[in-house]
Amino acid sequence: MAIRSTEARHPQSEGLHARPADEVLALLLDAQVAALAAVRPALAALERVADAGAESLRRGGRLGYGGAGSSGLMALADCLELAGTFGLSPDRTPMMFAGGAAALLHMTGAVEDDPALALADLEASRLGAGDVLLVLSASGTTPYALTLAEAAQARGVTVAGFANVAGSALLARADLPVLLETGAEVVSGSTRMGAGTAQKAALNMVSVLIGLRLGHVHDGYMVNVIADNAKLLDRAARIVAAVARVSRAEADAALSQTEGAVKPAILVAQGLSPAEARVALDRSGGHLAELLER
Template sequence: MTDRPTEARHSQSAGLHQQQPAEALSLLLDAQIAALSALRPALPALGQAAAVCADALSAGGRMGYAGAGSSGLMAMADCLELAGTFGLPPERTPMLFAGGAAALLHMKGSVEDDSTQAQRDVEAAGIGAGDVLLVLSASGGTPYALAAAGAARQRGARIVGLANVPGAPLLEMADIAVLIETGAEIVAGSTRMGAATAQKVALNMLSVLVGIRLGHVHDGHMVNLVADNAKLVARAARIVSEVAGVPAAMAEAALAASGGGVKPAILVARGMSPERAEARLRETGGHLAPLLD
């Protein structure tokens, strides 16, 4: 393990404990920014991953997430946002987290080594042919992550592996390997810092690109959002108003006529009936652009 770059001493870490708060925070910020710069070489692989995930979801499959510890938390943060942001039902985006719900209150390191539980989690989630599993591990060697990837692949799923160490086992076994080479942490081995930050941003970008490919993002608007609180109801009305080019009152009326669906409401506001709007969206696979141009 000591050979892993994430376990090495950072060049700026000497004397960190003696720094004044402002200087220490500046070093920590610089380390986070440097970690993000490691994403640029990973962009082609992230694009490939988004394509296979979008294809799986379009064909009725699922896009699952799996991870342990900090990597698992980054995966969960992205996974849980997909329903509200892009209208993806939670059953289409299962989350496999080492230790389950109990580990969210008290994360025990031992669950990261539980390969048997990872296999059980894959089986319980029903991950298999037609699905994609995003597996995250900073070291790329976490037993839970490797076992989840192996079990899902045996059941016919495609594996996207995200890791921060070159040549990691997870990257070797993945169908699509996403290396985010963040290097040494300024607190040696604390991959909740640079490595986790880069993983979170990688997932943000990947899932947004998936949303774009599915037609759930139009001109930077989340046109498939689920408006289940006052803030999102207001946002939905603003989106309909801006995309359809109609006043707020007309946008609200179109939303009401469409049962709250943003995409059909945009078309209703442009003159379609709710039934026609739904039919046309089915024809385009949920993409608005062909119906607005």
């Protein structure tokens, strides 16, 4: 069996244990930068994934994430941020992580080889026809990930597969393949490093583009955030003041009328009632730009 590129020996890893700390750290940093550079050739593929995900959510569907081990952790990190960043309800963004919550406290390798776990997790996700599932596997051969992809497609789900090895099974299976060819790791096989960095950056980019497509980002502000703690309430007020071009006091007053919802508060600050703001946003598909231009 040919050695996968993620398992290959890095050309600069020989003697790593004996090098001075500053040399090791510099090498590790260079490897991380190189991993990020590997994302650039995938920009067109990432745009296709974001468009599919945004369309699913726009129609009331779901955007799921799935993976095992380090790749699953990268998927989980992005998935968990969607509610706080873009106001997406967690029931619309299900997460399938091999081993579930227990694996987050003590990760074991066996769970990634169990297809039955993948099938059970997919069933619990309630993903169906028209939904989108992002599946991550550095090697592109993880049984949990491959089972998720195949079973989801059988349900009519569009599968976006993220892998770090060209020609891997996940990329061949996926409807929307994303190759992040990061190559050998400085610590051979430790895909939490370069491969994980590239995956995390790619997911950050996809989710932000989805947020833009849905109108949840305006002028770089998170305008669909719901303020539910002191930090977010302060951020929400600053967003309303900046976008609506009103004072902080006016922003606070508008947010009090919309129960902390930023988008309608921006319109309330410009003179609409909360009910009128909701109707206007429904008509614009949640996008503020055309409403502010009026």
